[in-house]
Amino acid sequence: MVTGASSGFGLETARRFAGKGYKVIVAARRKERLDELKQSLEQEFGEGKIHVLELDVTSEEQVDRIFRELPEEFSQVDILVNNAGLALGLEPAQEANLEDWHRMVDTNIKGLYLMTRKILPGMVERKSGHIINIGSIAGNYAYPGGNAYGATKAFVKQFTRNLRADLLGTQIRVTNIEPGLAETEFSLVRFGGDQEKAENVYKGTNPLTAEDVAEAVVWAADQPQHVNINSIELMPTSQAWAALAVDKV
Numbered sequence: 001m002v003t004g005a006s007s008g009f010g011l012e013t014a015r016r017f018a019g020k021g022y023k024v025i026v027a028a029r030r031k032e033r034l035d036e037l038k039q040s041l042e043q044e045f046g047e048g049k050i051h052v053l054e055l056d057v058t059s060e061e062q063v064d065r066i067f068r069e070l071p072e073e074f075s076q077v078d079i080l081v082n083n084a085g086l087a088l089g090l091e092p093a094q095e096a097n098l099e100d101w102h103r104m105v106d107t108n109i110k111g112l113y114l115m116t117r118k119i120l121p122g123m124v125e126r127k128s129g130h131i132i133n134i135g136s137i138a139g140n141y142a143y144p145g146g147n148a149y150g151a152t153k154a155f156v157k158q159f160t161r162n163l164r165a166d167l168l169g170t171q172i173r174v175t176n177i178e179p180g181l182a183e184t185e186f187s188l189v190r191f192g193g194d195q196e197k198a199e200n201v202y203k204g205t206n207p208l209t210a211e212d213v214a215e216a217v218v219w220a221a222d223q224p225q226h227v228n229i230n231s232i233e234l235m236p237t238s239q240a241w242a243a244l245a246v247d248k249v
């Protein structure tokens with residue numbers, strides 16, 4: 001099951017898993033996009049492989065009824081990719097829009113733990129499963145304007161580790177994938193649909209692609225059962241750390 005499969009990392013991850021013969025549940029809010037994805041993947045990899053789940057991960061009620069919506073053959077989730085997420089705005093904290101902060105927390109934190117809490121009991125019962133969270137370098141390093149977004153990804157990082165602690169002895173694996181600059185619809189969403197501003201983020205950078213990140217997700221899932229990849233941090237070669245900033249008077 002891949003959340004946020006209507007675009008970017010989620011879409012490419014769904015494609016990779018389908019290509020490897022997995023049955024894939026593609027979940028997101030934009031159902032038309034998921035329907036198109038299902039059609040294209042089933043044309044490529046065969047009928048009956050993809051199930052579309054229209055889902056807003058921030059809705060406890062929708063997450064709660066997932067299993068009532070899933071056909072029998074899709075009801076045992078082996079791998080959950082908690083990918084649905086977003087950044088909104090890049091203003092300094094004192095100017096940030098509170099509504100944006102609420103939405104990032106609801107999606108990146110609450111959505112991720114609602115999904116995890118819903119899917120985990122079945123995995124534990126079957127003694128088999130893998131939860132792959134999509135964190136970010138923004139959860140590891142601070143940057144101006146990263147404020148609430150980076151903090152939501154720091155939650156993803158620690159939640160992943162704490163899940164590992166809770167799940168010791170159950171055979172369930174948990175992984176945090178932490179990408180850096182990657183060209184998807186991420187910046188378009190962050191800048192409220194401003195195409196030019198979004199394109200400028202990536203101009204001349206040779207950023208990561210959705211395929212690069214999907215490759216890391218599927219690689220982590222493909223490891224033998226006794227190997228747990230705790231985290232993978234990946235950046236484009238063109239991205240690195242800068243010196244800490246100092247305010248000189």
Ligand code: NDP
Pocket residue numbers: 003004005006007008009010027028029030031033055056057058083084085086087107111134135136137178179180181182183184185186187189
């Ligand atoms: P995209 O904007 O291309 O994709 C985001 C996906 O999340 C969409 O499919 C969207 O689907 C889905 N989504 C958003 N809100 C919800 C919701 N409430 N319920 C269900 N689905 C939702 O961005 P990316 O592919 O880049 O982002 C995927 C993840 O990767 C995010 O968690 C992001 O924070 C993280 N990330 C991105 C990086 C980047 O530079 N691109 C780097 C590091 C991490 P829909 O709108 O149809 O619901």
Ligand code: 8X3
Pocket residue numbers: 135136137138146179180181182
């Ligand atoms: C997305 C990467 O650096 O734009 O999580 O926050 S960054």
